[in-house]
Amino acid sequence: MTGLKQAAVVGGTGYGALELIRILENHPFLELTTVISQSEEGNDIGERYPHLQTIRTDSFKNMEAAAACDVIFIAAPAGVASKLIPTLSASKSQIIDLSGDLRLEDSDVYEAWYGLEPPDKAMQQHAVYGLPEVNRETIREARLISNPGCFATAAILGMYPAVKQQLIEPGTIMMDGKTGVSGAGRKMSMMTHFSETNENIKAYRTGAHQHVPEIEEHLGKAAGIQTPVYLQTHLMPMTRGIMVTSYGRLAGSATELQQAYETAYEHEPFTRFRKSGLMPQTKDVYGSSYCDIGVFADERSGTLMTVAVIDNLMKGAAGQAVQNCNIMNGWAEYSGLQMVPQYP
């Protein structure tokens, strides 16, 4: 269609790419012309993914096809994305990287938590951390977006107003993260094997989740106060959804807490604060790009508690990537993202 910008999705066989396809098929200003997968090059998309039969009638392309596109979404694993980006920079494309490669400014921290060689320093500094709620103005001018991690998105949105307004004692933040299995991607492992995961919950990656430094860096920047964070992640017997329940020592009143979140989110298109005092459930945002948040001040025990839920593939990945793209291009921020949460 005339006037549409052309988009490419790189990493076309993973769940992040499939979710991008789901969104972009109905985006009013973007046309998804190019789905790239090195391993599936030349294969029919609709045959490989029968849910796309009659919707995608083209085949997977190789990496060279990306350069001609106006917007390139990279949904490749950490360590791969940062190697692809330099090959694209001659082009004038806008690039949105969904991997963790460009999220940390300190190379040593990246190496320590990812166990990979850090990406080029200049490239990292060029990238803008794409969390619109705290970074919208910078995103507007960016050419290269580093899209936030799924746990990090829920963790930061769930906690930064409290930290910023000094309603929680720094150094006391403990986060309990709960994720559906699709967060682990399509790669097979015993942790994603149905019989091992169904009717089971499991604490994993204790003391070692790579979203911890991301949360510390960007929660600190958003709140203007640096604080260490402990995050324990848990695998849930469900496909989609993340909840981060955050705890800390309360340093303010229930009223101040409500006020801090209302103020922070009243004009946000995708972050919905529950004034009711009720806590959100992951199903409230299923299949959509919303982040729903509830807070509680337990004066009895001196505890502050917040609950933030997202769909890990939407606000935690593809949905947020498209939100960033909309901001970069001056389109209405919700373009292509107006799907109502699927309930039940």
Added chain:
Amino acid sequence: MTGLKQAAVVGGTGYGALELIRILENHPFLELTTVISQSEEGNDIGERYPHLQTIRTDSFKNMEAAAACDVIFIAAPAGVASKLIPTLSASKSQIIDLSGDLRLEDSDVYEAWYGLEPPDKAMQQHAVYGLPEVNRETIREARLISNPGCFATAAILGMYPAVKQQLIEPGTIMMDGKTGVSGAGRKMSMMTHFSETNENIKAYRTGAHQHVPEIEEHLGKAAGIQTPVYLQTHLMPMTRGIMVTSYGRLAGSATELQQAYETAYEHEPFTRFRKSGLMPQTKDVYGSSYCDIGVFADERSGTLMTVAVIDNLMKGAAGQAVQNCNIMNGWAEYSGLQMVPQYP
């Protein structure tokens, strides 16, 4: 917005109504102005259903609000819908009834299978059975649509080309229906209690499912050949999705079988035939209005087998209702229904 027709959804607290809301929020030619629930009248929709917070800012209305609308979707239980319709007929509204009240032409059959007093005969005869694949031309002229049952939709679409082309011996059709729990609605019962249903499959309503006479009547009309059908329904530990696996004695070749289905569905916007010989899974249509179909001729044992899958709330209810509405109004049949299946 100027030029949009106004729509009402009646029965606004059930899953059928919630799914209609999900669709109609993004319909290009309809504006959902009115959500009706007698029991919730006056209550805020977004408070009652937090997933709709910020999306619906109005409150539930009572039945009187329906008459002013151009299109009325009735998602009320059997026995209730047929009592509501006469109160609306003074209006010029198009009416789409999602219940089973108007699907059977024989009042005695209705009474025997539903255990309810049959609806007014004239009203029933006025209603058009809204299965577009077999009834599109009549739907175009209709004012009152009887939207098909979820099992019936999958059963008829999965079998009528074979019956019509005489590739199966009449009188030998046995259908194994498998449904997600949302098909039972929001009403609480032990059958929908999580701990009783999770990690469990269950055969239910043996010899007594009210979709049996609906399948027999409308499969017969679609195929031009009347045949009794046996349907055994089973409850699955999942929320959404129906699969009907149909069996019968083979009376043709594998090639004829493929040909019959290709021909029947090649121009259908929502019914996708798998030429590949692979069988569809319910996830291939999750959250969308597609019906995916695969067929197999087992010459070794003389068996014909077909598999049809739908999302019971979409092609099995709300999606098909909107498809019918689009046809009645001369809009593109897929208007508001272009959501890509959610995968995974």
Added chain:
Amino acid sequence: MTGLKQAAVVGGTGYGALELIRILENHPFLELTTVISQSEEGNDIGERYPHLQTIRTDSFKNMEAAAACDVIFIAAPAGVASKLIPTLSASKSQIIDLSGDLRLEDSDVYEAWYGLEPPDKAMQQHAVYGLPEVNRETIREARLISNPGCFATAAILGMYPAVKQQLIEPGTIMMDGKTGVSGAGRKMSMMTHFSETNENIKAYRTGAHQHVPEIEEHLGKAAGIQTPVYLQTHLMPMTRGIMVTSYGRLAGSATELQQAYETAYEHEPFTRFRKSGLMPQTKDVYGSSYCDIGVFADERSGTLMTVAVIDNLMKGAAGQAVQNCNIMNGWAEYSGLQMVPQYP
């Protein structure tokens, strides 16, 4: 069989009672002669619960049948159990109450958290809190056991060695509780409705869970140090299993932490400490009466974290009740409880 003691289960249609039946059918020293349900009196057990067909060939009895039994397990709701016990005290029976009625020594606290009239003070003081790991000697002499709550069992076992050894700062304990749906019993509610709960996680009863005062009282007694506790409970899309992830400010070393738990549990028949540093998953104890525990000292952020898992119907209810019964009668503590966890 000669020499067996006779047992009754009161509340025979709930999940706690069903689990007691499952255990007692194979107990070497107890014969389950009497299953009591007021609402089902006279009905055949095997017809009501087909999984018991051919196993139980008797019918539900009324309350009067209990008095003749040597051991009476009461699996009735809070508020009911404490009314039944006085009717039984003329008998010489040992009584094990699975409800929360007798767990709190302070009547005002009971009333505040349960919203019910508190039980008779003398009866409460007569009851022994049946958590063998911290109370074994007192249980040995008891006639009336108050069986711990499911969350409380996992919470106390997961945290008391750390508190006792002063490895955590008092007043900083925050517990994240995650439970399967069977913890809510067979009573129907929207929270236990399959379509609302499947593919969903939900924080519930914020600031108000009745196990909070139970944890505070009995964790305090076990550790010799009183500390307030914050507990946020979450509903998981699974039938069985509880995990309590506990957090607090670290006040010791990783080595001390390991040592505290090894010492506390090395001779316990049902509490298994993971020396490996790996965290347990709920499936490791599925269908068994084990409590598995892992601990972690995050010196980087100054956080202590422990994970405790149980099967809520076993160590969290029926299994622990039988363990208490075994102790009271001087039988091997594992009698009737040697089932291997079901995996997968």
Added chain:
Amino acid sequence: MTGLKQAAVVGGTGYGALELIRILENHPFLELTTVISQSEEGNDIGERYPHLQTIRTDSFKNMEAAAACDVIFIAAPAGVASKLIPTLSASKSQIIDLSGDLRLEDSDVYEAWYGLEPPDKAMQQHAVYGLPEVNRETIREARLISNPGCFATAAILGMYPAVKQQLIEPGTIMMDGKTGVSGAGRKMSMMTHFSETNENIKAYRTGAHQHVPEIEEHLGKAAGIQTPVYLQTHLMPMTRGIMVTSYGRLAGSATELQQAYETAYEHEPFTRFRKSGLMPQTKDVYGSSYCDIGVFADERSGTLMTVAVIDNLMKGAAGQAVQNCNIMNGWAEYSGLQMVPQYP
């Protein structure tokens, strides 16, 4: 313990082996001395499978350790088991093979459906098909048992009384098989990947399931009437449980049908017929070795329908293997198998 026979389990890392361990830990006449896994030789069992921590304190052995045992259960994949058996035949051990290698008397049929080189003919003829309900007397004298397949067990038990009593027209049997994911074992594949399988049902291996010839051969022998069978298998979003819903053209009355099943199963310890007319659900046999069966004669459509449910790892594998072992040794048939189904 004195007087116990010694048992070995070969294939100790798969689900069949784990289930054998679960049973044999509590068998009154067998001691599980030896768990064999080539790939895990020397590794601690309790570390590899934390649910067995403190229960198994030994390590995995290699194949040579088997020969000294009185009973050897082989839970290895098809194609492997038949190669192991000759290495054991010098010993006097009783051998129970859980694989499909020895179930088919015709080598060509084996090769056609398994796609593997057929096992030695003499060995196959020496093996007794271990379905006690139809073969008990022969099992009593056997030294080598071929344990039935999971689908085949439910299929044959669900249908043979009807076929034997000529209540169904031969040549019209169509079976709809539904299985939990554990039936596919611990081997990773996209079909057992959580995100692909959860909230999904899928028809698979159309026209090609290797249990088809097994059902035809042994249903034919049991009933005394050979008939082809069509079986369509489906994957369910649950871990354990198989249901086979069988259909065919009715050739008798409802009364004759009830009578045929009552007579066939009235003295069976593990096969329970539902006289009530209600259909069983898989949860009724969860974790136990029961097979529950319900039948229905639909005279309206001329259809006979039966439903048979088992736990695929118990009556469909390990439980039936132990039942066979009990028969071979003259022990009570239910020895070690008296676990009550776990509900919920």
